[in-house]
Amino acid sequence: MLNRLSLLGLTLGWLWLMAIPSQAARLLRVAIAQRVTSIKVGTSTPGIVRDRTGRILGKIPPLDSSLGQLRGGKVVFKQWRGSQLLIEPEAGGYVWIGNGWYRGKVRLLATKSGLFAINNVDLEQYLYSVIGAEMHPHWPLEALKAQAVAARTYTLYKLKTSPSALFDMGNTVIWQVYKGLNTESLNTQEAVNATTSQIMTYSGKPILAVFHAAGGGHTENVENVWSNSLPYLRGVPDYDRDTPAYQWIKRFSPSQVSSRLGVSNVKRFISLRRSPYGRVLKMKVVGVGSSKYFTGVQLRERLGLRSTKFRVIPTDSGFTIEGNGFGHGLGLSQWGAYKLALQGSSYDRILRHYYRGVKIGQ
Structure with a gap:
């Protein structure tokens, strides 16, 4: 059960959010959880539970979460069971999904690969959260507005080019970071509203x-x-x-490099090809008795680097990698x-x- 008093305080603190009108023409399906066996769901106001056809099954009390579970290929939530269940808060309330509050509704969907929790949310309201998750909410408004237009465009591009029967967007950096009310602010709402559509x-x-x-x-x-x-x-x-992400340094011991790259006793990194702007496109890693070729993207992933714009400096204790940029x-x-x-x-x-x-x- 959610802590009623703390949640009531949070809900009261968010009342100002409820008054913001939606101007969007599109509803998004955002996957908050994928292929899980269970997830906690609740509502800030009394909630309506519907089946896959939209028929009302019953109601749940506010500020009281319960587990939605996958059992026998069906979704089980409190006393209800079905291939999918929709939980909808009344009176402009919010839904609790996993560990946070979200606008809109939540659909629990049973699949052969596991349970999905899909947040059905207005596109513009979705962006309220994305902007605050992708940029600091206290940055200049023009930067936030630029991010809002970019994020909205990216969303519509994905809808057009990568249609899915289950959901439209994920909620991680693979898509765009989305954390619900936790990353909303007056500034992110202003940036989205000022650039609506x-x-x-x-x-x-x-x-x-x-x-x-x-x-x-x-x-x-x-x-x-x-x-x-x-x-x-x-x-x-x-x-x-002169920003925190402009320059970075990372140091590795020889054993760390060898284990991450699968090259025994690494001795040298030889840059074979770079882009006109300095990013590594191809690099040879030379060890004792063997060597391997890597793309810059592969090296970034295996070594956990911030970008592919880097150079490798041999040192007495291993290798120092100096780079620029992030992403x-x-x-x-x-x-x-x-x-x-x-x-x-x-x-x-x-x-x-x-x-x-x-x-x-x-």
Whole structure:
């Protein structure tokens, strides 16, 4: 059971959120939990429980969570059982899913691979949370607005290009980070509301509006990171200098490098190919009696590096890796947007810098 007093205090503290009107024309299905055996669900106001056809099965009291479980291929929640169950708070309330409050409703769905908890939420209200999870909510408003348009565009691009029968978006960095009310603020709501329904297009279609923390002085051409070239994802000067994500250092012992890369007694790193902006595309790792070739992305993943823009320096105790930037280096640089906004740039000017040749409109 959720702690009623603490939850009541939180709910009262969030009453101002309930008054914000929705202006969105699209409902999203966001997967909060995937392939689990159970998850806690509740509502801040009395909740209605429906079956897969929408028929009302009953009601649950407010501020009292219960486990939704997968049993015998069905969802079991309190006294109800079915292939899927929908829990809907009354009077503009919120749903508790796992360990946090969310707007909208929650659908518990039984599949052969496990239980899914899907948050059905208005697109614009979804963005209230995404902006606060992807950027600091106290950053300049123009930077937050740029992030709002980028995140909205990315969402619609994914809906168009990667349709799924179960859900539209996940809630992690693989998609966009989404944590419900926990990452909302007045600033993130203002940024979303001020740009309602605005997206970026190229040749009349929503663009792949990817973004990252910092470009390390310059963003990258998409074909140097992924396979296909896109005219709007071109490398441009970044403005992230003197930010926390601009430079980084990581140190490894020889045994750490050898175990992570599968090369015995690593002696040297030989850079074979770099992008015009300094990111590693191909590198040879030389050990005693063997060597291997890696892409920059592979090295970043295996060594836990912040970016592929790095150089390796042999030391007496192993290897020091010095790098710049944080993330894949494509599209919007969040720290760059922060610096540009501080200098007085508007959100649309920021977006047109990082995404080349795009149009911004409804």
